Every structure is written in C-alpha cells, then in structure tokens.
Amino acid sequence: MQRRTAGAALAAVVAGSLLGCSAPFPPVHAAPDGRAPTVFAHRGASRQAPENTRAAVRRAHELHITWIENDVQRTRDGALVVIHDPTLARTTDVEQVFPGRGPWRVGDFTLAEIRRLDAGSWFGSRFKGERVPTLQQYLTLLDRDHQGLLLELKQPELYPGIERQTLDVLDRAGWLDPAHVRDRLVVQSFDAAALRTTHRLRPAVRIGFLGKPPVSRLKEYASFTDMINPDHRGLTRDYVVHVHRLKGPHGAPLRLNAWTVDDGPTAARLVALGADGIITDRPDVMRARHW
Template sequence: MNARAAAATVTAFLGAVTLVLGSSPAQAATGSGTLIVAHRGASAYAPENTLAAVDKAAELGFRWVENDVQRTRDGELVVIHDDNLKRTTDAEELYPDRAPWKVKDFTAAEIARLDAGSWFGAQYAGARVPTLRQYMDRVSRNHQKLVLELKNPQLYPGIEQETLKLLANKGWLGPAHARGLVVQSFSADSVRTVHELKPSVRTALLGTPPVADLASYADFVDQVNASHTTISTGYVAAIHAFDGPHDEPLEILTWTVNDADSARRVAGYGVDGIISNAPDVVRGALEGK
C-alpha cells in the first residue's frame, strides 16, 4: 500500500472525507459527467439481456450496456443472468421434464428455441436468449461499449479464456476497444484469471470488500463495483486512493440505481458510474430534470 492509499484508508474509516468530482477515466469515456450504464440493456423497458434491450439503450442514447455471460452444455457462451432458464424464458413449458432448467444442462440449439421476451410483454414475444457472438455483433453495430459480467464462473471452468477468445475474434481486445470494455465478476479468482490471461483488459470486482482488502485487489482490478446500498463518501474516496494495474486510480460503478433520489445520492458520493435498469431516469436526475 502506498502512502496515498494508507492515508485515504484511515480517512475512510473516520468517515470524514470531502470529495471533489473530477474527470476519471470512466467519466472521460462518456465525454462528461457520471458514466451511466444500462443494466442488462435498458431492462426497465425491454426484456433483460436481449438484443431488444441493447437496442432500447441505444435508442435512449446510452453508449454503455452491461450483460451477463454463462455457458451451455455444448460450450456456447450465452447472455443470461440466472443460472436457470425458468424466470426469463418459457423453458418450463417447452421442456417440462428438464427441471430445474439449468443453463449448463441445455445445448445452444435448445436454448435458441426459447421465448425470452413474452414474460416481459407481448410485444417482445419471440425474443431469444442471444449467444455472446450475437450480442457482441449488436453492441458493435450500435457503437456501444460493454461491462461484461462472468456469471457463476465456478459452474463453468475455463469460461474466462473462452470469453477472451471470443472477444478477440470479434475484434474487442485491440486498442480500439481498450476504453470500451470492462470484464467483471463477483469471483475475485475469476477476475484475477482474466487479468493474468490478458493484462490489457480492464477488470472489475463486484461487491463491497473491506477497505483493508483493497490493496490486494488493486493488483488486478481497475474497478470495485458495489451495490448502491453499501457505499458511502468515505468508501468511494478510499477506492479512488488506490492505483490499479494500469497505473490509474481505481474506479467505482454502483448498481442497481433506478430512482432519482438514489442517483443523486450516489453521485454526491463521487462514484465514477451508475448502473441502472432505467438509465434515462438516472440521466434526468443528474441533469436536474
């Protein structure tokens, strides 16, 4: 821990930090203000993690989206949040004898048959669970940037390398996307693996680790992305006091902020970004509308 980090740690514990907003790398990526990321796409307005949600985020003017990646039985990377298919698809109806409908127990072809939109609204009937290949094509077409979460990596050994390979094949690991991609996970081991495999990729640890542990994470993460219910001005300042693996201050994006009051509160803490199902609500709050 360097002296700057140690001093900020003490300050954070005392809870008496006055923070002045600056132009962090995350903020600079959007041109101004606090970065706003559309959570699972604009998932308040379209079924989460579908291409429709990505398109809705683009329609609303948001350049950053977040998604979740898991793996099918036959090795295809797919974009879905839950480790089972029941909540956001018609798997229970289409495959009634396959309970508990775990993603890892279905082939890509079987998942491709599922309706991933009707649960959200009739207008989205027939939306599909996208493969990561399809998803990356759509994000690229929309000129968007991505916070990609490796979901439940303990269920999918080797998913880190497989995801990086696909991103490389799609042209996402070159200089053009250096500031437009973050790979995150709740698993510190998974994030560390991504960093070791491809040190140039920006990474994030999900959660709210103790301030005393931040120094160890700063070796391999660029961001610590925490629930908005677990942070404070002091905690945000402590994160900013550490330099990450790319010799820049650690950043913090906070989730999942869907109302104006919470958006203004966490912006006041000095977070670098806000992840939201309703990114337009957050934007309006931060613009004073």
C-alpha cells in the same frame, strides 16, 4: 444547495452519455472530486425490454446510452450465451418447451435447445419470439451501435475455463484490439479468482470487481482490478475516497461504479459521494429526469 449541486452533476453525466462519446468514460462535469460518472444500462434497458436480450440493447441505444452491462454463461455444448439467472425458468418459456427437464439450468441445455426458447413473452406480448442471444450476437449488435460493454462472468465456478473462452470469443469478434480494450470493454465478476485469471490471461483488459472489499484489502484488489463496483446501499464517502487513493494495474486511480440505482435522488446522492458510475435498470429515468 448540496442536493442541487449533486443533481446538476448527474444531469451532466446523463448529457455526456447522450453524446455517444468515444472516450472510455464520457468527459463531463461530474462529482465534487472532478471525476466523470457514467451511466451503465443494467442488462440493457431492462425495465423497457426483456433483460439481456438484443431488444434491451436496442432500446438502450434509442435512449442514447453508450454503456451496456450484461451476463455470460455457457451451454451444455460449450456456447456462450447472454443470460443472468443460472436457470432458464424466469426469463424464457423453457418449462413449457421442455417440461420434464427441471430445474432448467443453463448448463444442462444445448445451444440448439436454447435457441428454441421464447425469451421475450414473459416481459410483454410485443416481445414474443425474442431469443437468448449468444455472446457473439450480442457483441455484433454493440459494435454496430458503437456501445461499450460491462461484461459479467456469471457464477464462473459453474463453468471451468469460461475466463479463457470468453476472452477467445471477444478476440474473434475483434473486441481485444487496442480501441475496444481502451475505450469499450470491462470484464467484471463477484468471483475474484476468475478476475485474477482474466487479468493474467489478458493483462490489457480492464477488470471490475463486483462487491465491496474491506478497506484493508483494497490494495490487494488493486493489483488486478481497475474498478470496484459495489451495491450502492451503505456506500460512504470515506469508502469512495479509499478506493480513489489506489491505482489499478494500468496505472490509473481505481474507479467505483455503484449498482443497482433506479431513482434520481439515490443517484444524486452517489454522485455527491464521488461515485464514478451508476449501473441502472432505468436508463430512461437517468436520461429524462430534470435535476
């Protein structure tokens, strides 16, 4: 009975995602504590299209997923691009295009050089010619399809000042207006210092900490974060309860989004624990499964 109840809750979550609600998190029937979990497409629909590309965003939109997670880094000449790894080797053909420039770190290449790279063929021949998008290009596509963005500052210690620069790009793209800030944007990172800086620069922006701070430090994190986003492994009901007891800087209870959850039974378990969101590589599974 408990499993069936949790499954029904997640089915409602997915249904809410499919409705394309304009609220920041779809107001659907949810976990036992009444909260509303949300499905986030991790790096886009990253099992059906090359991760962090516009193709992955488009596929998530086809699945009617309204929240996308991505990663941002900086090129040698100061452009912000959407890519996960600190090097270009795994998800582009950089080793063939620039064979003598290993280890092919993102920050060692200009935007013009990165634009020459194929970021799709590694995933499948039909994605040949897909490019590493700039953050601006990514934002434009999300806006076109009315999707929300869970934006990760990836290894910000490699890119001094990236917090302010990211906010500047968001601002120029219109993403720091009240509607986006309230309903469609969260900035997250594993780096607490970068998040503190982001919160100081733009207090209205919602912040998510990637990780699982000890319960004894949750109050400290609640001073600058609105969400705690941990690895799902080892997550307990007791920890979720402690998170929910605290309010973040915008006066609302802290939320908890678990990652990376790619199968139905695990997602159902997390919903039963009270998780507010599911970050997944398999939004197709979350959409299609009968619970």
